[in-house]
Amino acid sequence: MNPVFTIENIRPIRDGMTVSRDSRLGTVNKITYFSMGAGTSISQESYDRMTMYITDAGSGTFLLGEEPKNVFATPGTALIVPEKTLCGMQTENGLVYTGIIFEKENIMNANVKTNEVFALKDLISYEEGSIANMDVASNPSMKYVLMAFDEGTGLTPHRAPGNAIVFALEGKATIGYEGIDYEISAGECFRFEKNGLHSVTANGRFKMALLLVLE
Incomplete structure (x- = not known):
């Protein structure tokens, strides 16, 4: 699936x-x-x-x-x-x-x-050669975060301590999830489960929101 x-x-x-x-x-x-x-x-x-x-x-x-x-x-x-x-x-x-x-x-x-x-997407700006993060709202059991990836940047494979959804806001990226690569574009979403191994690689500049549930 x-x-x-x-x-x-x-x-x-x-x-x-x-x-x-x-x-x-x-x-x-x-x-x-x-x-x-x-x-x-x-x-x-x-x-x-x-x-x-x-x-x-x-x-x-x-x-x-x-x-x-x-x-x-x-x-x-x-x-x-x-x-x-x-x-x-x-x-x-x-x-x-x-x-x-x-x-x-x-x-x-x-x-x-x-x-x-x-x-x-207008709340957060691109930073040269960097990945920018902004917490919009958070509490001990949830975070809603914006991220802006400059061209050539990405997150190496890691695991998150909760269920999560990525909302692509601008551009395109490749999400690696449990050994399989998936392409995601603005308007699309990606769900990964708690402790699922995943990575994000920007294809050009890319902005996304992350909803992470820590329950």
């Missing part, structure tokens, strides 16, 4: 329906894939924990607060919503997104503002 995939393929849009699917990555931080059919909506609700929404395909509007502020989201963008903040969604043409409900104690990067949609 090829571990390269898109969220849209895992949870395809169905006409007139909203559908959710558990990622099965962890239990302390709830990570769910959602799809919304054209013309559908999800009523506003709030959580006692911080949430993050990552748009994977399509487009839609998030409605924030008691007097709703509308923010528009497109693929490759994200939105962080503070605890106890009402949030709903609506879409004209269909929307696929990943929702993360964090555990209560989190550290958030100072460059990220809540209640504002931001382009993930």
Whole structure:
């Protein structure tokens, strides 16, 4: 089975329906894939924990607060919503997104503002001959990290202490996983299991997000 995939393929849009699917990555931080059919909506609700929404395909509007502020989201963008903040969604043409409900104690990067949609790939810059890292949000059981690989750089084979998903944001890379090489391009994802031996080699410049669950 090829571990390269898109969220849209895992949870395809169905006409007139909203559908959710558990990622099965962890239990302390709830990570769910959602799809919304054209013309559908999800009523506003709030959580006692911080949430993050990552748009994977399509487009839609998030409605924030008691007097709703509308923010528009497109693929490759994200939105962080503070605890106890009402949030709903609506879409004209269909929307696929990943929702993360964090555990209560989190550290958030100072460059990220809540209640504002931001382009993930624009948060981090390339550094000559280097690999740049930026933690967007983290807690003792999860990390959401951005990485920018300059041309000719890569990570040597290693094992991670948790289940993880790589979200390719820009460019292309080769991911080595348990002795097999896989090509990944912007818009695609790659999942590897806890302690799976893997490497990342940039094919040109490459940006990615890493969701690592330490449970």
